[in-house]
Amino acid sequence: MTQSPAAGQPAAASLERLKAQVLEAGLCVACGACVGLCPYVIFHDGQVAAPDVCGLEDGRCIDVCPQAPVPDPSQKRAGLLQALGRPQALPLGPLREVWWARALCPDQQGRVQYGGVVSTLVALALQEGLIGEAVLTQAGPEGAPEGVRARTRQEVLAAAGSIYAAGGALSALNQALAEASDHALGLVGLPCQALAAASLAAHPRHAQGARLKLVIGLFCTLNLSARGLRGVLQAAGVRGPLTRSDFPPPPAGVLEVTTAQGTTAIPLEEVRPVVLKGCALCPDLSAELADISVGAAEGRPGWNTILVRSEQGQRLLDLARAQGLLELTEMPGESRQHLSTAAANKRARAAQAWKERADG
Amino acid sequence: MADLTKLKAGELALLQGNEAIARGALEAGLSLAAAYPGNPSSEILESLADSAASAGIYVEWSANEKVALESAAAASFTGLRAMASMKQNGVNVAQDFICNLTISGTQGGIVLITADDPSGISSTNEEDARFIARLADLPLLEPSTPAECLAMVKFAFDLSEAIGNLVVLRSLSRLSHTRAGVVPGPLPTGRPQPFWDPKQIWNTVPVVPRHQAMKDKLAKAGQIMAQSGFNAYSGPESPDLLVIASGSSALYAAEAAGLLGVDRRVGLLKLGCTWPLDQALLRKHLADSERVLFAEEVDPFIETEVKALYAQQAAELGIKQFFGKASGHLPQIGELTPGRLAGAMAAILGLTWQPAEPQYLQAARETISRLVPFREFGFCPGCPHRASYWAIKQALSLDGRQGVVSGDIGCYTLGVHSTGFRRVNSVHCMGSGLGISSGLGKLKSLGFQQPVVGVVGDSTFFHAALPGLVNARWNQADYLLIVLDNSATAMTGFQPHPGTGQTASGQPGTAVDVEQVCRALGIDCQVVDPYDLAAAQQAVYQAVQGEPGLKVLIFRRLCALVQGRQGGHPYRMRVDQSLCRGDECGCHRFCSRAFRCPGLNFDQAAGRAVIDEVVCVGCGVCAQICPAGAIRAEAKEAAA
Numbered sequence A: 001m002t003q004s005p006a007a008g009q010p011a012a013a014s015l016e017r018l019k020a021q022v023l024e025a026g027l028c029v030a031c032g033a034c035v036g037l038c039p040y041v042i043f044h045d046g047q048v049a050a051p052d053v054c055g056l057e058d059g060r061c062i063d064v065c066p067q068a069p070v071p072d073p074s075q076k077r078a079g080l081l082q083a084l085g086r087p088q089a090l091p092l093g094p095l096r097e098v099w100w101a102r103a104l105c106p107d108q109q110g111r112v113q114y115g116g117v118v119s120t121l122v123a124l125a126l127q128e129g130l131i132g133e134a135v136l137t138q139a140g141p142e143g144a145p146e147g148v149r150a151r152t153r154q155e156v157l158a159a160a161g162s163i164y165a166a167g168g169a170l171s172a173l174n175q176a177l178a179e180a181s182d183h184a185l186g187l188v189g190l191p192c193q194a195l196a197a198a199s200l201a202a203h204p205r206h207a208q209g210a211r212l213k214l215v216i217g218l219f220c221t222l223n224l225s226a227r228g229l230r231g232v233l234q235a236a237g238v239r240g241p242l243t244r245s246d247f248p249p250p251p252a253g254v255l256e257v258t259t260a261q262g263t264t265a266i267p268l269e270e271v272r273p274v275v276l277k278g279c280a281l282c283p284d285l286s287a288e289l290a291d292i293s294v295g296a297a298e299g300r301p302g303w304n305t306i307l308v309r310s311e312q313g314q315r316l317l318d319l320a321r322a323q324g325l326l327e328l329t330e331m332p333g334e335s336r337q338h339l340s341t342a343a344a345n346k347r348a349r350a351a352q353a354w355k356e357r358a359d360g
Numbered sequence B: 001m002a003d004l005t006k007l008k009a010g011e012l013a014l015l016q017g018n019e020a021i022a023r024g025a026l027e028a029g030l031s032l033a034a035a036y037p038g039n040p041s042s043e044i045l046e047s048l049a050d051s052a053a054s055a056g057i058y059v060e061w062s063a064n065e066k067v068a069l070e071s072a073a074a075a076s077f078t079g080l081r082a083m084a085s086m087k088q089n090g091v092n093v094a095q096d097f098i099c100n101l102t103i104s105g106t107q108g109g110i111v112l113i114t115a116d117d118p119s120g121i122s123s124t125n126e127e128d129a130r131f132i133a134r135l136a137d138l139p140l141l142e143p144s145t146p147a148e149c150l151a152m153v154k155f156a157f158d159l160s161e162a163i164g165n166l167v168v169l170r171s172l173s174r175l176s177h178t179r180a181g182v183v184p185g186p187l188p189t190g191r192p193q194p195f196w197d198p199k200q201i202w203n204t205v206p207v208v209p210r211h212q213a214m215k216d217k218l219a220k221a222g223q224i225m226a227q228s229g230f231n232a233y234s235g236p237e238s239p240d241l242l243v244i245a246s247g248s249s250a251l252y253a254a255e256a257a258g259l260l261g262v263d264r265r266v267g268l269l270k271l272g273c274t275w276p277l278d279q280a281l282l283r284k285h286l287a288d289s290e291r292v293l294f295a296e297e298v299d300p301f302i303e304t305e306v307k308a309l310y311a312q313q314a315a316e317l318g319i320k321q322f323f324g325k326a327s328g329h330l331p332q333i334g335e336l337t338p339g340r341l342a343g344a345m346a347a348i349l350g351l352t353w354q355p356a357e358p359q360y361l362q363a364a365r366e367t368i369s370r371l372v373p374f375r376e377f378g379f380c381p382g383c384p385h386r387a388s389y390w391a392i393k394q395a396l397s398l399d400g401r402q403g404v405v406s407g408d409i410g411c412y413t414l415g416v417h418s419t420g421f422r423r424v425n426s427v428h429c430m431g432s433g434l435g436i437s438s439g440l441g442k443l444k445s446l447g448f449q450q451p452v453v454g455v456v457g458d459s460t461f462f463h464a465a466l467p468g469l470v471n472a473r474w475n476q477a478d479y480l481l482i483v484l485d486n487s488a489t490a491m492t493g494f495q496p497h498p499g500t501g502q503t504a505s506g507q508p509g510t511a512v513d514v515e516q517v518c519r520a521l522g523i524d525c526q527v528v529d530p531y532d533l534a535a536a537q538q539a540v541y542q543a544v545q546g547e548p549g550l551k552v553l554i555f556r557r558l559c560a561l562v563q564g565r566q567g568g569h570p571y572r573m574r575v576d577q578s579l580c581r582g583d584e585c586g587c588h589r590f591c592s593r594a595f596r597c598p599g600l601n602f603d604q605a606a607g608r609a610v611i612d613e614v615v616c617v618g619c620g621v622c623a624q625i626c627p628a629g630a631i632r633a634e635a636k637e638a639a640a
């Protein structure tokens, strides 16, 4: 268990703690939750930095960071789920429905990652007014991913496809929350981002956080540093912007990247050094704090797995079904078992990593 | 500065020490003056520049001090009288030339003025430049008052011509900037026709015989100086304590004796000619006194030499007690004051000395902090350097590899303080930042992994930075040089420099362009406006993250003070306090705590930021850093 700080020791300022315990410790996963919450934390080219001293002792930056040390990380998750009125459920998180699915929208072809469920649901939520704006992740001018804000289907499709690098998209959420508007906001985010977003939304000193009305979570086992990935691509001789990237299921053992020049398979050994060190602390495979989570469908290319978790998530899926936007099929029990095992394994690895961190 | 030729001969005038030096040079028939600006010497050349047209002389700001002295030497070789002035650091820059010139010798009278800055009030170092006289066997004069400045400069030119060598005159901050009554003499009419006899060769070989000639010149100078009347004794015939003093310290010593009421027990030997020392005079006064105190700034120059002289004659002179820096009665560092000297005299004479009410200093400090608002040592409002360091700080922080910044000499040296976000990691002398960057930029092969950035001002770039840059290019050093081009020598008072395309006398010269110089060296070079914080940050980030190699960014934006004189800045600023987040989490006074322009204040009562309209110049830069869009910039015309 994490040791409490020595009695009588003055509480260090929030940002300075975040710097020492997360940023300088190399554990930041660039979720972006602390970025733009205030001007002391900045983000560029996949990198989060805090150049100035803030000094405030009860700041929110450390509270919203998914990587900040807490005495009991699963307690923290349980508390946030409770605040959302959802039960804690292991290992996959709260579940109302589970499906395999793919989108029936021809214009998404070739742009979406797998089944295009995420893009379809986001576009639908915008169209139906569930949200007024969605925060997504898209490649910036230098190729590194960054947060973008979308209001139209066109903008949603422009951000389709997975970028296997950390892009700090929650900074765009912070930016949207800081503006004097009141429309509901949606987010597509990785499990760490779903956790940070839940912390933001529930923060007692962040009234605007309640505007976050929809979180679509992505499955995730690990992420790469944007600059690290650039180096790997350079070393592999890959030039030009990526049109697609994927970690095909085992036993492929590669990162597959596609550019205008064609597709290159980069062995995992070359990728491993640029995996974010902080990902080892993440217990969550399936974004348990999302309203609805989406991942690959094992052994079924072009399809997604969908986990519906909340009322809001259910509403969105029902709408999609009613409008004939998705083709749904039952997820085979064996695949569901595999997913649960993978999720449980991730939790076990993370628990060990938190323990090692606490023991120093 | 004023045209010094307008002063009437014989009529008392109130002159700064530096002006008195300039007037003395004019009276001596000076034809060429050259200098590089630096406190406390700058006004010498400035007042000569303003007198140049009426006096019909040539005056220039040179690219550096060595070039200034070389130009002066050129005039001397043609038979004209010439002068080079500089601060103590400049003597170091010119030193190699000085040590060769003294062997070649000179023709027309030539004087080197060094204005030293004890306590380093406006310097990066504290240094006693009198060392150059002993090192190069040059006659040295040390005036104590503006009137003496004038008289000694005139004497120096005659002396130089009499011995055929350079003469050094040393001023001090207190003297250069003190105003006192001076009676100017007449100005000469006519000047010699400059001519260099082609049979005449000014060089240094054969070295050994020439070295002997140089020694002989110094000996001859000593004889002439002994007759000058610049060394004077006042006091009883056999004083209880003999004080040997020079420069400002001679005045402090007289004042200290007065304060202690020991004028009749203490004798003051005031030396105006301090190298070579007048041995006969010193021997006489040593014989008359058992105890000797030395008062001089900063090094024990006279002290050490007089003790050496005594050592040779100790048998005849008998036992003496020497007091000063070596004995610990006076500090080895910093300026002297009448109080410090009174303390030393009292200790030697066994008196008690109470400098002032013991609590006086404490009370004064408290009063000041109560009445005067706190202002940190910082860049001016609207200063482009603040924006430049902001961009550098942000970019290096995002880069994340703990980049280091090697600094140089100018206003931007303040980058070591909070005003520059402590983003400068080293500062030494003019141009050395580039050499250090060049060295760091070659350490990669030895395992050094941090990015390297050098910053240099536009004036410093031309002064002494070029060889460092050439070296880096030649040896393929990997670093980013940022030229902080504010088109001014702002630190020393806005003198023109090669990049400004103006000469000392305000005539058009040829502007030398930093960019073209870099491009000619084959260096990748880009011009950025540091007021555009995002663009400047991105340029630095891309440069340090990009392919290795030498790169130059020119951060070009006019000095805020020069801009102020040329019509000012465009905006009227205001904080919309309804948007400002104040010290809440989400900002925590980012503008006044992090950006720190003195134009940004915190309105304690409102708990919100506020623009200090008296201080803010309206550059508009801070509007870019406010997270709430609360800092508003309106065009001045619209606001008026």
Ligand SMILES: Cc1cc2nc3c(=O)[nH]c(=O)nc-3n(C[C@H](O)[C@H](O)[C@H](O)COP(=O)(O)OP(=O)(O)OC[C@H]3O[C@@H](n4cnc5c(N)ncnc54)[C@H](O)[C@@H]3O)c2cc1C
Binding pocket: A111, A112, A113, A114, A115, A116, A117, A118, A119, A120, A136, A137, A138, A145, A159, A160, A161, A162, A163, A164, A165, A166, A167, A169, A188, A189, A190, A218, A219, A220, A221, A222, A223, A224, A294, A295, A296, A297, A304
């Ligand atoms: C870093 C990363 C790791 C992943 N790991 C797994 C895994 O181990 N197993 C698994 O089943 N699925 C994983 N996924 C999810 C998978 O890649 C698909 O995103 C998901 O299945 C949805 O597919 P789709 O066809 O509906 O996507 P699309 O309709 O194409 O939508 C993809 C969405 O992902 C968002 N996005 C893209 N890159 C990022 C990013 N770097 N950070 C945050 N959001 C981003 C886009 O904004 C877009 O809205 C991962 C995704 C990422 C980004």
Ligand code: SF4
Binding pocket: A014, A015, A037, A038, A039, A040, A041, A054, A055, A056, A057, A058, A059, A060, A061, A062, B584, B585, B586, B587, B588
């Ligand atoms: S979030 Fe709050 S506490 Fe943290 S750095 Fe910003 S202002 Fe300071």
Ligand code: SF4
Binding pocket: A018, A022, A023, A027, A028, A029, A030, A031, A032, A033, A034, A035, A048, A064, A065, A066, A067, A068, A168, A196
């Ligand atoms: S993990 Fe997220 S909240 Fe934590 S430091 Fe990194 S970007 Fe900020």
Ligand code: SF4
Binding pocket: B575, B579, B580, B581, B582, B583, B587, B588, B589, B590, B591, B592, B608, B609, B625, B626, B627, B628, B629, B630, B631
């Ligand atoms: S940066 Fe903006 S919000 Fe923050 S204190 Fe200054 S004016 Fe107010």
Ligand code: SF4
Binding pocket: B381, B382, B573, B597, B598, B599, B600, B611, B615, B616, B617, B618, B619, B620, B621, B622, B623
């Ligand atoms: S506009 Fe802002 S940065 Fe510029 S001088 Fe005024 S307060 Fe300072």
